[in-house]
Amino acid sequence: MSAHAGAANEGARSAAAPLVAADRTDAAPTSLIGRLRHRLEHDLPYDQLLPETQPSYVASWIYVFGVLTLAALAMIIASGVVLAFEGPSWYHTSGVGHWFNSLHFWSVQLFFMFMLVHLVGKFSMAAWRGHRARTWITGMIAFLVSIIAGLTGYVVQTNFDSQWISFEAKDGLNAAGVGAWFNVANLGQALLVHVFLLPAIILVIVAIHVVLVRLRGVVPPIDAARVEQARDAEEGR
Amino acid sequence: MHVFASIPVDPSTYVSWGWLSISVPNLIMVGITVALFVLALVLPFPAGRGGIVSPTSGGPRTDADPPTGDHAAAAEPPPGDGTPAVTRTSDEPTGDRR
Incomplete structure (x- = not known):
């Protein structure tokens, strides 16, 4: 391309740019795709989704347990994939199988420990403050679904432990009135729920939870709430 | 089996x-x-981590900055008028507040 042609193209782009920008910012989108793009541009700016800095009060161990929970979840999924491919006749009888089985089990223990500390820490600082209700609710849903995932994990161990747990849980679920749909004594159902349905739900909820944390920011300590309230009032929110 | x-x-x-x-x-x-x-x-949380915004300078955290975190709140008593020590949060990187 010659220098002259390049300059002409540059000029054409410059002339067209304001029109494009005006279309994208001022005009209300009319199509579904346009509304979706407008919503994403408005709600999910990159500088908030991937921040390079955090406020100084995040420099506390109590703020670490959210990401520790995510790390444990990653280990659960990775070790669970291995267990799913190899099966119980491998992870009950071979040394490597025992190791991966234990890795999965202890990842779950750490997952719940970290998540519980995260939960209690956030509850203690009333983390639903500052328009963070959706963040709190998605975290609680993730916690409750994880409990069901843990239960189904215990009943698909295919050992005497799982047999005892499933028959104890069966009575409880029947008493709760959900036994007709959720039968933990049905190994096939419990296995599919454990390895596909519940992990999919957890991953989606956790993704929403993390995005909401990015949008709203981590909750400040209670003794710092006045700063956030004053800033919101100043900005007319 | x-x-x-x-x-x-x-x-x-x-x-x-x-x-x-x-x-x-x-x-x-x-x-x-x-x-x-x-x-x-x-x-105490380890000091000197990158990406922590100083509440005083607005820039990257330095060794000269005061300690941060919950333990810092305990180390810094609130002002005499009962106002909490809130300067730590002046630069929370949040955006859209709906």
Whole structure:
């Protein structure tokens, strides 16, 4: 391309740019795709989704347990994939199988420990403050679904432990009135729920939870709430 | 399958206190969780991590800046008028507040 042609193209782009920008910012989108793009541009700016800095009060161990929970979840999924491919006749009888089985089990223990500390820490600082209700609710849903995932994990161990747990849980679920749909004594159902349905739900909820944390920011300590309230009032929110 | 029959069935040891009955392994896990929570509140966070915004300068955190975190709040008593020490949060990187 010659220098002259390049300059002409540059000029054409410059002339067209304001029109494009005006279309994208001022005009209300009319199509579904346009509304979706407008919503994403408005709600999910990159500088908030991937921040390079955090406020100084995040420099506390109590703020670490959210990401520790995510790390444990990653280990659960990775070790669970291995267990799913190899099966119980491998992870009950071979040394490597025992190791991966234990890795999965202890990842779950750490997952719940970290998540519980995260939960209690956030509850203690009333983390639903500052328009963070959706963040709190998605975290609680993730916690409750994880409990069901843990239960189904215990009943698909295919050992005497799982047999005892499933028959104890069966009575409880029947008493709760959900036994007709959720039968933990049905190994096939419990296995599919454990390895596909519940992990999919957890991953989606956790993704929403993390995005909401990015949008709203981590909750400040209670003794710092006045700063956030004053800033919101100043900005007319 | 005889290999599964060889898996030990260990009923574990239970601790009972009134209506509460809990196995020792579960009790240990609960104890570790409580210990983690307490340690997270009292242990100092390592200084010098990148990406921490200073509440005083607005720039990257330096060694000259005051300590941060919950322990810092404890180390910095609130002003005499009862106003909490809130300068730590002046630069929270949040955006859209709906």
